[in-house]
Amino acid sequence: MNVSNSAAIRHLAFRLLKANKLRNIVAVVAVALTAVLFTAVFTLGGNMLAAIQDSTMRQVGTSAHAVLKYLTQGQYDNFANSPIVKDISYNAIVGIAENGALGKTQTEIRYSEEKQAKWEFSSPTAGGMPNRATDAAASTLTLDALGVPHELGASVPLEFTVNGKKHSENFTLCGYWQGDPAMGAQQVFLSKDYVQSVLPDFDGGIFAEVWFGSSIGIESKITSLVAERGYSAGEIQYGVNWAYAGGGGIDPSMAAISASAILLILLSGYLAIYSVFAISVAGDIHFYGFLKTIGMGGRQLRRVVSTQALLLSAIGVPIGLAFGYGVGCVLTPFLLEIAETGGVSFRANPLIFVFAAAFTLLTVFAGCRKPMKIAAKASPVEAVRYAEPQQIGKTKPKRTRAVNPYSMALANVLRNKRKLATVVLSLSLPLILLNSVFSAVKSFDMEKYLSDSINSDFAIADAGITPEIQAHLEAIGADISNIYYYAGTAQQVYGVGKPELGLFADTGYGKLRSGNYAIASKYAINMDAAVAIPQIGDIVTLANKDGITRDFEVIEVVDEYPYAISARYKFADCLEFAIADEVFGDFYGRAQPMQTNFNVAGDEIAETERWLENYTRNVNPELNYASRGKLMAEFGGLQKTYAAIGGALSFILALIGVLNFTNTVAASIFARRRELAILQSIGMAGGQTKSMLFCEGALYAVMAAVFTLTIGFGIGYAIMQAIAGQIWFFAQNFTLAPSLYCVLPLLLICAAVPLACCRRLSRESIVERLRVE
Amino acid sequence: MSVLKAGNLKKHYTGGAAAKALDGVDIAVGQGEFVSVVGRSGSGKSTLLHILGGLDRPTEGTVDINGHSIFAMKDDELAIFRRRNIGFVFQSYNLVPVLNVEENILLPIQLDGAKPDKAHIDRIIDTLGLSEKRTSMPNQLSGGQQQRVAIARALAPKPAIILADEPTGNLDSKSGMDVMGLLKASGGKFGQTIIMITHNPEIAQMAGRSIHIEDGRIVR
Numbered sequence: 001m002n003v004s005n006s007a008a009i010r011h012l013a014f015r016l017l018k019a020n021k022l023r024n025i026v027a028v029v030a031v032a033l034t035a036v037l038f039t040a041v042f043t044l045g046g047n048m049l050a051a052i053q054d055s056t057m058r059q060v061g062t063s064a065h066a067v068l069k070y071l072t073q074g075q076y077d078n079f080a081n082s083p084i085v086k087d088i089s090y091n092a093i094v095g096i097a098e099n100g101a102l103g104k105t106q107t108e109i110r111y112s113e114e115k116q117a118k119w120e121f122s123s124p125t126a127g128g129m130p131n132r133a134t135d136a137a138a139s140t141l142t143l144d145a146l147g148v149p150h151e152l153g154a155s156v157p158l159e160f161t162v163n164g165k166k167h168s169e170n171f172t173l174c175g176y177w178q179g180d181p182a183m184g185a186q187q188v189f190l191s192k193d194y195v196q197s198v199l200p201d202f203d204g205g206i207f208a209e210v211w212f213g214s215s216i217g218i219e220s221k222i223t224s225l226v227a228e229r230g231y232s233a234g235e236i237q238y239g240v241n242w243a244y245a246g247g248g249g250i251d252p253s254m255a256a257i258s259a260s261a262i263l264l265i266l267l268s269g270y271l272a273i274y275s276v277f278a279i280s281v282a283g284d285i286h287f288y289g290f291l292k293t294i295g296m297g298g299r300q301l302r303r304v305v306s307t308q309a310l311l312l313s314a315i316g317v318p319i320g321l322a323f324g325y326g327v328g329c330v331l332t333p334f335l336l337e338i339a340e341t342g343g344v345s346f347r348a349n350p351l352i353f354v355f356a357a358a359f360t361l362l363t364v365f366a367g368c369r370k371p372m373k374i375a376a377k378a379s380p381v382e383a384v385r386y387a388e389p390q391q392i393g394k395t396k397p398k399r400t401r402a403v404n405p406y407s408m409a410l411a412n413v414l415r416n417k418r419k420l421a422t423v424v425l426s427l428s429l430p431l432i433l434l435n436s437v438f439s440a441v442k443s444f445d446m447e448k449y450l451s452d453s454i455n456s457d458f459a460i461a462d463a464g465i466t467p468e469i470q471a472h473l474e475a476i477g478a479d480i481s482n483i484y485y486y487a488g489t490a491q492q493v494y495g496v497g498k499p500e501l502g503l504f505a506d507t508g509y510g511k512l513r514s515g516n517y518a519i520a521s522k523y524a525i526n527m528d529a530a531v532a533i534p535q536i537g538d539i540v541t542l543a544n545k546d547g548i549t550r551d552f553e554v555i556e557v558v559d560e561y562p563y564a565i566s567a568r569y570k571f572a573d574c575l576e577f578a579i580a581d582e583v584f585g586d587f588y589g590r591a592q593p594m595q596t597n598f599n600v601a602g603d604e605i606a607e608t609e610r611w612l613e614n615y616t617r618n619v620n621p622e623l624n625y626a627s628r629g630k631l632m633a634e635f636g637g638l639q640k641t642y643a644a645i646g647g648a649l650s651f652i653l654a655l656i657g658v659l660n661f662t663n664t665v666a667a668s669i670f671a672r673r674r675e676l677a678i679l680q681s682i683g684m685a686g687g688q689t690k691s692m693l694f695c696e697g698a699l700y701a702v703m704a705a706v707f708t709l710t711i712g713f714g715i716g717y718a719i720m721q722a723i724a725g726q727i728w729f730f731a732q733n734f735t736l737a738p739s740l741y742c743v744l745p746l747l748l749i750c751a752a753v754p755l756a757c758c759r760r761l762s763r764e765s766i767v768e769r770l771r772v773e
Numbered sequence: 774m775s776v777l778k779a780g781n782l783k784k785h786y787t788g789g790a791a792a793k794a795l796d797g798v799d800i801a802v803g804q805g806e807f808v809s810v811v812g813r814s815g816s817g818k819s820t821l822l823h824i825l826g827g828l829d830r831p832t833e834g835t836v837d838i839n840g841h842s843i844f845a846m847k848d849d850e851l852a853i854f855r856r857r858n859i860g861f862v863f864q865s866y867n868l869v870p871v872l873n874v875e876e877n878i879l880l881p882i883q884l885d886g887a888k889p890d891k892a893h894i895d896r897i898i899d900t901l902g903l904s905e906k907r908t909s910m911p912n913q914l915s916g917g918q919q920q921r922v923a924i925a926r927a928l929a930p931k932p933a934i935i936l937a938d939e940p941t942g943n944l945d946s947k948s949g950m951d952v953m954g955l956l957k958a959s960g961g962k963f964g965q966t967i968i969m970i971t972h973n974p975e976i977a978q979m980a981g982r983s984i985h986i987e988d989g990r991i992v993r
Contacts, residue, residue, distance in 0.1 A: 397908035400875040403883045411871035678867040681828055682926065683856020683881045685849045767829045770863070 009300060012291070013307035020280055026663045027276045027309075028316040033656045034269030034363050035320020036327060037649065039356040041261050043328025044645070046352050056243035057121075058183050064089075064119045064209035065244060066222045069237040071206040079208060084225045087211040089116035092202035094195055095160040097142070097188060098545075105145040106185040106487065107138075109160050111195035111202070116209050122187045124175025127152045130191035136171030139186040141179030150176055158188065162198050215244040256722045261649070264429060266363055268653050271426040272660040273309075273367030275419070279667040281305060281371040288378035298376035305372045306365070313364050320360060321353050328352075331648060334641040405688045409695035412672075413703075419664060420703070426660040427704035427746065430653035431739045432712040436719040437646025438738040440730075441639045443720070449635050449729035450628060455503055455564045456481075456597035457605055458612065459626045465596045466620060472611060478600045482593035483565045484584045488543050492567065492576045495584025500565050500597070505578070507556045512580040518542070518552035521576040523560040533557070534575065542577065544588050552579065565595060605629070662753050665697060669757040676761065677769035686762070693754035701750035705743045709736060775801040776933050776966045777825065782834035784820050784989075794820040795831065796989035802934070807960055807967045809980035817989040818970045819938060825968065826859050826936045827851045839933045856881045860927025862937040862956070866919040868911040868926075875907045878925045885930070897925045900959050917948035924956055928963060935960070937969040941976055953979050 017024055057063045068079060071090075080088050091112035099107075117123045117137075124137045136156045138148075148154050154173040161167070171190065179186050199205065212221045218240050226236050281288070288301055401407060413420060460469065473480060484495030498509040505519050512519070520534040534540055538554045561576045579587075600608050605628075612625050669676070676689060684692075713736065720734055761769070777800070784795040794817045802808050812818040823829040825836055827843045836843050838858055846854060860881075868877050878898070882889045898904055901921040911919055920940060927935045940956065941949030953976055960967045969980060977983050985993045 396910075397913070398873045398910060400873060400879075400908060403872060403876050403880055405884075408869070408871065415871055675867075675869065678863070679869065679880075680852060681826070681855070681861050683852055683884050683930075685852040685884075687849060688884060765829060767823045770823075770828070 009303050010307060013304050013311065016284060016287075016304065017308055017311060020284075023276060023280045023283075024312060026659065027273070027280075027312045028319070030269070030272040030276055030656060030659055031313050031316025031360060031364055032320035032323065033652055033659070034265065034273070035317050035356060035360040036324040037265040037269070037652050037656075038262075038359045039321050039324025039352065040327040040331065040649070040652075041258075041265065042352045042356050043325060044331055045258055046349050047328075047332045050349070053243050057241065058180055060241050060243055061183055061185070062116075062120045062209055062241060063243075064116075065212050065215055065218045065241055066210045067239045067241075068208040068210060068222075068226075069239065070204055071208055071236070072204045073201055073206065075231075075236070076206050076208050078229050079210070079225070082225055082229055084212065084221065084228060085210055086213050087115075088208055089113045089119065090206050090208040091116050091120075092195060092199065092205045093207065094190065094199060094205075095162055098159045098161065098166075099146060099157065101146050102142065105141055107142045107145075107188055108185045109158060109188045109190060111192050112187070112189050117187075117189065119209055120187070121180060121183070122177060122189070125177045126150070127173070127175030130174050130189055130194075132172075132174075133191055133194040133197070134172050135174035135191050135194075136188055137175035137177075138173065138188040139179030140176055141181065142186045142188055143173070143176060144179075148173065152176075156188070163203075167198065218244055257719070260719060260722070262359070264433060264653070266359065266366075268426060268429045268656050269360070269363040270367045271422045271429075272656045272663075273364050274370060275422050275426075275660050275664050277305065277309065277368050277371035278374070278419075279664065281375045283667075283671070285374070285378055288375045292378055301375045301378065302372045305368060305375050309364050309368045313361055317357050317360050321356055324356060325352070327648060327652075331645050334644060405684075405692035406695050409692045409699060412692070413696050413699045419668070420700075423661050423664050423700050424703045424707050426657040427700065427750075428657075428707045428712055430650045430657050431704065431708040431742055431746075432716050433646065433653055434650040434742065435708065435712065435736060435739045436716040437642065437650065439716060439720055439734045440646070441642045442735055443730050443733040444635070444639055444642075445729050445731035446632065446635050448731060449638075450631055452563050452729065453631050454597075454626050454628055455500070455562070457599045457628055458608065459564075459595055459597045461595045461624065461626070465593065468619070469612075469615070472615075473598055473600075476600055476604050476608065478598040478604075478608075480596060480598040482581060483595045483597070484581055484588070484591060485567050485594035486544070486584070486588045486591075487567070487574075488545070490574050491542060492574055493542055493584070493588070494561060494566070494576070494578045494594075495581040495588070496565070496578050497581045500562075501578070501580075503565070504558050504560075504562045505556050509580065511555065512578075513582055515580070515583045515586070516553055517555035517579075519556045519558060519578040520554045521558055521561045521578075523576065540575075540577065542579075542587070548587075550587055552577070565597070567594060658749055661700060661750065665700070665750075665753050666757050669693065669754060669761065673761055673764070673769045677766045680766050681770065690755060690758055693758050694751045697750040697752075697754040698747055701743070701747045704746065704750075705739065708739045712739070774804060776804050776806075776839060777802040777968070778837045779825060780835050782821070782824060782836070783832045784817075784824060784829070785832045793989050795824070795834075798834075798986070798989070798991055800825075800984065800991070802966055802968060805960075805964050805966055807957060807979075807981045808969070809977040809983045810968060810970045810986060811972065811974065811977045811983055812986040813972065816986050818986050820989075821986065822936050822938050822968065822970050825934075826861060827855050853885070856885050857930060858933040860930065860932040860935040862920070862923050862927050862935065862940045864939040864942040866911075866916070866923045866943070868919055868922055870911050873908050873910055874903060874914070874922050877911070877922055878929050880926065881930045887930075889929070890931075893931070894929060897928050897959065897963075900962060901925050901955055915948070916944050917952055920944060920948075920952050921955060924952070924959065928959055928965065931963070932965075934966045934968065937967060939970055939972070941971070941973070949973075949976065 068076075071079070076088075076090055079085060091110045094109040094111070097107040097109055112120070112122075112129070114123065114129045117129060122139060123129075127137065130137055136158070138156060140150055143150060143154075143156070146156065148156055152173055152175070156171045156173050157168070158171060159166070159168045175189075196202070210222070210225070212218065222238050222240060223233075226233070226238065288304075291301060291304075481497045481499045483497075483500060486493045486495075501507070501509050501512065507517070507519060511517060518540060520538075520540070522533050534554045534557065536554055536557055539551050540554060541549045541551050543549045561578060566576075585591075609627055609629050612627070616625060680686075680689060717734060720732060779798060779800045782795050782798040782800075783793070786792045786794060796817075798817075798821060800821075810818045810821060820829065824831050827836070827846075830844055838854075841854065841858075843851060843854060869880065872880065875894075875898075878894065879889050898907065901924060903918070903921055903925060906914065906918060906922075911922070914922065920943075924937075924940070927937075937956065941952055944952060956967065956969075957979055959965070967980075969976075971977050984991055
């Protein structure tokens with residue numbers, strides 16, 4: 001039979017809330033701390049995901065879901081009419097800018113619709129898109145390379161070849177935007193009129209970018225789009241934006257770390273909330289029993305408890321969301337710095353709050369399930385006799401042992417094993433996390449980090465060596481070596497000298513200098529398995545910018561060309577080769593080196609660092625340099641970041657743990673105040689009572705420490721394995737030191753709480769406590 | 774010779790519920806005597822027992838046990854004195870739930886760091902019919918059995934005096950009479966002085982002497 005009793009139940013729940021003020025505070029704090037952790041983790045994770053996705057989109061060059069390549073105008077119009085397509089826009093490529101000044105800044109010349117320019121992060125922020133035949137809009141990086149000032153109306157000289165015919169024209173700058181060095185190529189946009197004059201009807205060179213209703217299953221959507229518009233497979237070329245694929249670059253170990261973090265918070269929150277409500281229901285059990293005697297059903301009693309949980313969550317969750325968002329805001333910039341995504345601003349996604357609130361409520365209701373069951377099962381007769389459960393299962397006879405305050409403390413701690421497990425686990429979780437985080441930080445290998453990032457005392461990239469620097473280096477007798485670089489079609493070629501060659505190859509410099517040989521790398525971003533990795537003995541044909549080719553025999557295949565002396569970016573479906581610097585100069589021309597490495601005498605390092613620091617700050621601010629010193633500082637920063645994020649999360653977990661411990665122990669001592677009075681009445685002295693309670697608290701700490709150092713060790717080790725797959729400069733170095741350092745404070749807290757309770761209890765006389773029912 | 778001597782005991786409560794729980798009580802109990810204190814609810818008998826046992830301090834007056842003035846002692850001294858000289862039996866048994874029967878009985882001796890007199894303990898356990906229950910836990914015992922353990926615990930350290938507060942109050946009448954029989958018999962056997970509070974006239978009659986208390990004063 002359905003009856004309308006919500007008002008009565010709400011009223012009861014309110015009354016119970018009013019009667020349990022201290023419990024409410026503890027519960028609200030537990031709920032809020034859980035919400036803080038969820039919000040912080042989701043803020044960090046959400047921003048990380050968004051940043052990775054954003055950075056992948058910039059690498060890909062567009063935010064659209066997919067691109068249809070080499071379309072005619074008719075084909076484009078056909079696709080644009082499809083009901084599957086939510087939005088579509090196009091550009092047409094004219095060619096690659098061939099100005100000598102753009103040797104290092106690959107620049108594509110296109111006509112683009114304004115909409116698509118926006119999708120490609122290349123929309124003018126000053127001026128606008130080209131309208132007149134003489135207009136050009138360009139990225140500031142292209143303008144800088146051409147030496148064109150960032151002024152509308154400035155002249156932009158461009159050289160390019162269309163269908164074998166070379167064009168060399170001056171355009172007028174009608175718009176520009178901040179170029180992003182992370183993007184594979186920079187753009188110059190010309191007007192539709194001009195492009196059609198050199199490339200009638202775009203000559204089947206239309207690139208159409210497509211948005212679907214959602215980013216799920218883009219690959220199958222584009223296949224069905226092509227079929228739906230009546231084209232056979234292979235007739236239309238297309239590409240899918242991999243920023244939307246499989247979580248946007250989140251790899252399995254990262255996902256495992258995130259899932260573990262969420263589980264850890266769930267567990268920690270669950271333990272605290274379970275304890276609070278279990279203790280509270282045990283305290284109110286007589287009242288629940290009484291409610292049953294007057295006709296309340298089990299389901300109604302459950303609702304009395306769940307309504308209280310909901311009301312307390314209504315206070316705790318918003319507080320937690322606000323604080324958690326703050327913590328997330330503080331920590332996100334550190335994390336983004338590690339992720340090297342750069343340039344992505346912080347954002348507050350409402351989904352973060354929705355998920356954090358949902359997970360917190362899930363934790364609250366998981367924690368309340370058992371207490372709700374206990375309340376629902378309260379028997380009107382039994383409830384009157386209910387005291388804190390002594391032990392789980394049946395009580396068995398026990399062998400007689402000598403009794404003293406310490407053995408009694410042990411017996412008291414073991415009295416309720418579920419409670420013991422809850423508190424020990426709650427105290428152990430932050431220790432395990434802390435241990436894992438600091439082990440991970442300790443495992444960061446500085447040598448590995450440095451050797452992959454720099455192989456000399458100093459390095460100056462991007463043709464940055466100026467005559468002043470050259471003169472200074474010569475004056476101090478620096479040992480200089482240069483690395484040259486050329487990016488051709490599907491080829492990245494490095495010209496290396498003797499010292500750099502020794503870093504990654506076994507082949508002698510002399511052999512390479514003969515000009516017949518090249519070293520290939522196995523590493524390639526193989527998008528469609530289109531690239532065949534060369535084998536030793538293969539003949540590869542390299543082409544320079546004038547289209548002249550030269551054959552080289554592959555003498556050695558290395559795993560990867562070293563990052564420290566590379567261009568720091570790789571193109572998809574592109575192979576890497578290294579040839580001797582002299583051969584490079586003969587074939588590709590005597591260009592400025594891509595990077596100049598130099599070593600100086602030990603006592604000159606600090607002075608050189610200061611000189612470069614001053615030079616790059618005051619004389620030539622455009623120039624950047626890398627040095628071992630700077631990288632070591634960067635490495636220290638990285639360690640600090642991991643420690644800060646892990647430490648902050650551990651600290652909040654520790655707060656939950658200590659809150660749970662304090663609440664459980666205080667409630668237990670308070671519930672036993674009559675028992676303690678009896679012990680005192682039969683002769684337990686105040687000192688003995690204190691020893692017993694101190695020992696009880698210390699036992700929780702010792703058990704938490706033992707758990708952390710045994711089972712926690714295993715868990716921590718597993719977390720380390722997951723992190724090891726994530727970070728390349730990792731040399732496993734598992735330590736238990738953080739846990740050991742925490743044992744003493746933990747012991748102090750665990751001993752202080754019972755003693756404080758004891759002091760509080762002693763305000764009541766033995767007789768008063770003996771009267772407690 | 775008196776084992777226990779109390780003079781002009783007063784216990785006045787001030788504040789909201791101001792009351793005179795004891796108002797000048799004088800009492801003397803001799804070695805081996807079994808005295809019952811009878812009175813209605815709120816007459817002051819529990820307050821008297823708590824003060825005689827040193828659990829509560831009087832507003833005025835003295836209590837001497839075996840010649841020691843107990844309120845001249847500090848709290849910890851008093852706790853030690855209590856475990857050596859006073860045994861308590863409460864209405865609700867008050868056994869320590871984590872200790873078995875034998876451990877509960879030995880507790881006051883072991884808290885004192887003393888070695889139990891094994892023969893004495895065995896005799897107490899036999900007398901109270903607990904031989905089969907030595908290793909049982911309190912929640913495995915009936916109410917009557919639990920109260921017998923409480924009596925055994927009170928007897929174990931050979932105290933100067935046993936104070937029993939309604940020892941049969943939670944028991945059915947048969948168990949109540951059994952427990953009283955055992956309390957009296959073991960008191961006699963071990964030469965124990967016993968002061969017992971009760972409001973049951975039938976139980977009170979089992980004592981050698983009865984003191985009646987009303988409004989904080991002894992009336993006969």
